[in-house]
Amino acid sequence: MATLTQQGRKALARLLSQQAIYLAWGKGDPSWDDTLSPTPTNTTQLTSLIGYRKAKQIRFCEPDEQGEIQVPSGKFSLTDTPSQHLYCQFTYDFEDGLGEHIRELGLMLGTTAKANVPAGKYYLAPDEVAQPGELILLEHRTALFRDQGVRETFEFVISF
Template sequence: MAILTRVGRIELAKAVKAQSIYLAWGSGQPQWDTTPVTEQSGSTQLTQALGYRKARRVLYCEPDTSGEIHVPEGTFKASTQATPHIYCEFNYDFTDGLEQTIRELGLMVGTQPHSSEPAGRFYHAPSGIADPGVLMLLEHRPAMYRDQGVRETFEFVLSF
């Protein structure tokens, strides 16, 4: 039986970290509010994408019970060395997706905005995206209404 070695996992993490990383959010389906939906590993895109936010921070990290990174999968600490774990933080602004209902999140790797989009823009509507990239992580969540007074922050750790 073959295994994927730690150094092999680190190389996968390096390849992903070297690309642009965005979090797409979408409205999903209203029936999800009353009927739970299960994420499908064969999914390649969100059901109803509303926007794409570039990662604010992308760091290597390691599991550590006293670490400063807390996600549902555990506690991690940031690392200056390459590891098989990548921490991604996304900070949406007050006006991103304003007055929309969010039911799905997708961590996208390799997302490319259209060349006509202003340089330095971190949030893009679907019409501003030339290539959405590859869906690496999919999460369906309870409906969340986007209110003007709230800035959403999402954190994920990808482990290879």
């Protein structure tokens, strides 16, 4: 059996860090509010898509008990040295998904906007997307209501 080396893990993280990464969010299934369903590994798209937000920040990070980044898998600190851990931060604007209940989040690679969408636009509605991309990470959650005056920020650490 072959083993993915530390150098190989760093190479994968480095390749991913050079891509545009979007966070897709969706309404999911209201029944998840009572009993959260497990996130299946063979899922290719969100259940009920609302929109896509391009990553505000993609950086390497390292495990660190005193780190400023805190995710369910632990604490991390940013580093400029390539590592096998990649930090992604997404900050939605006030009006993105306003009034919606968010129950699913998915990291997407290869998302591309339609040709008529202005360059540099960070939030895309489903009808502005030419290619949704590939779902590489999926999270089901209890409902988060998108309220006026709140800018949601989501952080993920992808480890290879």
